[in-house]
Amino acid sequence: xxxxxxxxxxxxxxxxxxxxxxxxxxxxxxxxxxxxxxxxxxxxxxxxxxxxxxxxxxxxxxxxxxxxxxxxxxxxxxxxxxxxxxxxxxxxxxxxxxxxxxxxxxxxxxxxxxxxxxxxxxxxxxxxxxxxxxxxxxxxxxxxxxxxxxxxxxxxxxxxxxxxxxxxxxxxxxxxxxxxxxxxxxxxxxxxxxxxxxxxxxxxxxxxxxxxxxxxxxxxxxxxxxxxxxxxxxxxxxxxxxxxxxxxxxxxxxxxxxxxxxxxxxxxxxxxxxxxxxxxxxxxxxxxxxxxxxxxxxxxxxxxxxxxxxxxxxxxxxxxxxxxxxxxxxxxxxxxxxxxxxxxxxxxxxxxxxxxxxxxxxxxxxxxxxxxxxx
Amino acid sequence: xxxxxxxxxxxxxxxxxxxxxxxxxxxxxxxxxxxxxxxxxxxxxxxxxxxxxxxxxxxxxxxxxxxxxxxxxxxxxxxxxxxxxxxxxxxxxxxxxxxxxxxxxxxxxxxxxxxxxxxxxxxxxxxxxxxxxxxxxxxxxxxxxxxxxxxxxxxxxxxxxxxxxxxxxxxxxxxxxxxxxxxxxxxxxxxxxxxxxxxxxxxxxxxxxxxxxxxxxxxxxxxxxxxxxxxxxxxxxxxxxxxxxxxxxxxxxxxxxxxxxxxxxxxxxxxxxxxxxxxxxxxxxxxxxxxxxxxxxxxxxxxxxxxxxxxxxxxxxxxxxxxxxxxxxxxxxxxxxxxxxxxxxxxxxxxxxxxxxxxxxxxxx
Numbered sequence: 001x002x003x004x005x006x007x008x009x010x011x012x013x014x015x016x017x018x019x020x021x022x023x024x025x026x027x028x029x030x031x032x033x034x035x036x037x038x039x040x041x042x043x044x045x046x047x048x049x050x051x052x053x054x055x056x057x058x059x060x061x062x063x064x065x066x067x068x069x070x071x072x073x074x075x076x077x078x079x080x081x082x083x084x085x086x087x088x089x090x091x092x093x094x095x096x097x098x099x100x101x102x103x104x105x106x107x108x109x110x111x112x113x114x115x116x117x118x119x120x121x122x123x124x125x126x127x128x129x130x131x132x133x134x135x136x137x138x139x140x141x142x143x144x145x146x147x148x149x150x151x152x153x154x155x156x157x158x159x160x161x162x163x164x165x166x167x168x169x170x171x172x173x174x175x176x177x178x179x180x181x182x183x184x185x186x187x188x189x190x191x192x193x194x195x196x197x198x199x200x201x202x203x204x205x206x207x208x209x210x211x212x213x214x215x216x217x218x219x220x221x222x223x224x225x226x227x228x229x230x231x232x233x234x235x236x237x238x239x240x241x242x243x244x245x246x247x248x249x250x251x252x253x254x255x256x257x258x259x260x261x262x263x264x265x266x267x268x269x270x271x272x273x274x275x276x277x278x279x280x281x282x283x284x285x286x287x288x289x290x291x292x293x294x295x296x297x298x299x300x301x302x303x304x305x306x307x308x309x310x311x312x313x314x315x316x317x318x319x320x321x322x323x324x325x326x327x328x329x330x331x332x333x334x335x336x337x338x339x340x341x342x343x344x345x346x347x348x349x350x351x352x353x354x355x356x357x358x359x360x361x362x363x364x365x366x367x368x369x370x371x372x373x374x375x
Numbered sequence: 376x377x378x379x380x381x382x383x384x385x386x387x388x389x390x391x392x393x394x395x396x397x398x399x400x401x402x403x404x405x406x407x408x409x410x411x412x413x414x415x416x417x418x419x420x421x422x423x424x425x426x427x428x429x430x431x432x433x434x435x436x437x438x439x440x441x442x443x444x445x446x447x448x449x450x451x452x453x454x455x456x457x458x459x460x461x462x463x464x465x466x467x468x469x470x471x472x473x474x475x476x477x478x479x480x481x482x483x484x485x486x487x488x489x490x491x492x493x494x495x496x497x498x499x500x501x502x503x504x505x506x507x508x509x510x511x512x513x514x515x516x517x518x519x520x521x522x523x524x525x526x527x528x529x530x531x532x533x534x535x536x537x538x539x540x541x542x543x544x545x546x547x548x549x550x551x552x553x554x555x556x557x558x559x560x561x562x563x564x565x566x567x568x569x570x571x572x573x574x575x576x577x578x579x580x581x582x583x584x585x586x587x588x589x590x591x592x593x594x595x596x597x598x599x600x601x602x603x604x605x606x607x608x609x610x611x612x613x614x615x616x617x618x619x620x621x622x623x624x625x626x627x628x629x630x631x632x633x634x635x636x637x638x639x640x641x642x643x644x645x646x647x648x649x650x651x652x653x654x655x656x657x658x659x660x661x662x663x664x665x666x667x668x669x670x671x672x673x674x675x676x677x678x679x680x681x682x683x684x685x686x687x688x689x690x691x692x693x694x695x696x697x698x699x700x701x702x703x704x705x706x707x708x709x710x711x712x713x714x715x716x717x718x719x720x721x722x723x724x725x726x727x728x729x730x731x732x733x734x735x736x737x738x739x740x
Contacts, residue, residue: 237589
């Protein structure tokens with residue numbers, strides 16, 4: 001079939017060899033490319049590389065945004081494990097801009113086959129690096145779900161500390177904990193770690209503002225082992241603005257302290273959910289929005305790489321031929337998957353062995369030495 | 376004596392037409408920007424509608440929205456005209472339309488200027504609306520069971536939290552109204568009854584504020600009740616305590632917020648006005664240059680472009696005369712018919728003492 005388009009006898013010879021070779025091994029996903037199809041492929045790939053570059057920029061921005069959000073709440077997070085997700089996204093975003101710039105450049109050069117040959121040696125390492133970075137996208141997505149328990153644990157410890165140090169507005173290093181926790185509870189409409197009862201177990205009023213001459217204060221402080229002033233009250237930031245009545249912050253469990261008040265049936269007075277749950281939901285919501293975007297970027301990038309591979313193999317077949325308008329074949333892998341892997345293993349072994357010192361003398365040298373010794 | 380005359384060669388004319396085409400498309404984009412600015416302002420005013428009394432505030436964003444849409448249409452047409460002006464044949468199509476278009480656009484740019492100035496003048500109306508609106512909102516704070524007002528408490532609370540303000544002018548405004556509903560007051564308690572009887576209108580007034588007035592930056596837990604009573608709280612001095620509650624009044628906070636929005640919008644609209652004016656000037660030069668080309672007959676020749684053909688005073692006078700004569704069109708004009716050769720009237724020529732008209736000499740065939 002190929003020989004129909006060929007005029008020169010030399011090409012007939014090459015064509016013959018090709019039939020023999022392709023009859024022996026099985027290339028992966030072979031496609032025939034006429035000259036027109038190659039040109040269309042190059043043009044389409046050039047456009048696609050610009051789209052992929054743009055989506056790489058979008059990935060970088062998404063990673064940056066996620067990182068900014070995590071940093072904003074860094075004071076209530078104990079560990080920074082979760083930061084690996086936005087870091088990965090940023091690195092991959094930057095790398096994909098470079099990858100796609102290179103792909104566009106190769107596309108432009110593929111129109112002229114003499115310029116195309118200069119990229120020959122770089123292509124295989126380039127594909128390796130690109131595949132590595134593109135697979136990092138899937139890794140980032142997987143990590144964002146796998147690290148959720150870590151995030152929850154980190155928030156649990158961070159919030160516990162925040163609530164414990166709420167009253168220490170005079171201790172350097174902790175003086176902004178009160179402001180942080182108050183702003184957090186107001187913004188995320190939450191109260192406490194798991195719920196508002198966490199405030200009952202902590203002294204959140206500093207001793208500076210407690211009148212120790214008063215009998216009531218002394219009673220409370222003495223009533224527990226650690227000597228803390230515990231009360232069934234919460235800070236003002238727990239108050240729910242949607243409540244129909246003015247906020248009840250103190251004596252929450254005491255029904256008789258307030259007119260027309262029942263602790264068990266009152267739902268709108270304070271925020272019901274805990275801040276840990278609120279923050280986890282917020283961050284998982286962010287990552288769930290970013291997830292599909294990352295997946296689509298992955299598909300775009302893979303299609304760019306696949307098209308570039310087809311273009312490269314189709315153009316490589318033109319090497320040494322004078323007629324550039326001949327039909328060629330493009331493929332993903334030259335031989336089958338197993339054979340390619342074996343070849344790759346052999347090449348790696350050779351590269352590793354190059355560094356080793358050759359201890360065994362060559363047989364020729366040994367004979368020469370023996371001969372010399374004999375004579 | 377033409378005003379600001381500039382000589383245009385053929386290439387200069389073509390270049391001017393192309394540049395104006397691009398500038399007109401940019402003006403379409405700026406028209407869209409105007410439209411979106413008006414929409415943004417309208418949305419911001421609607422969001423806080425409950426806190427503002429009824430005033431003519433929506434005229435400003437509505438004006439910006441209409442002006443933006445009309446600007447898009449006008450500049451789209453302008454772009455089409457300039458695109459056709461490169462070719463002198465196609466210009467003939469637009470010749471009669473161009474002058475009315477320029478005059479219309481000139482008056483339209485005045486509308487843009489009016490829109491920009493309105494942005495700056497809105498502040499007075501807004502302040503009035505806010506004074507009355509906030510007063511009412513605070514008065515109805517406790518009416519969470521009255522339909523139509525039940526969300527006012529939430530609105531005011533969220534406002535005070537978001538804008539970091541308390542009351543109308545300051546936190547003392549809350550001392551003068553009853554913000555705790557009677558549903559939650561124990562009327563059998565002596566203290567409550569005393570307070571209610573202590574003022575003429577029977578309102579439960581106290582020196583306390585809602586929780587939303589609390590300042591997040593305060594080092595101590597918020598003191599909301601018995602604010603003026605130093606002995607009610609340990610280590611507390613009402614006069615020197617600054618961080619406990621928000622200091623600003625909500626009227627000032629909202630006014631500053633809206634003023635900054637409107638000043639930025641006004642500034643952007645002024646820049647858009649200047650841009651439109653410059654595009655219009657370019658179109659006028661192009662129109663006069665092309666008309667002079669047609670007058671001279673040779674499409675390749677150099678022609679003059681100017682803003683006005685004669686000086687400003689003469690142009691004004693001639694336009695005034697045109698308007699005057701337009702007004703006289705309907706009147707029966709006796710004096711004019713003397714000069715009109717088409718109207719048949721008896722000859723008043725004098726042909727000598729006998730007054731006999733001479734014989735007509737027949738034409739040679």
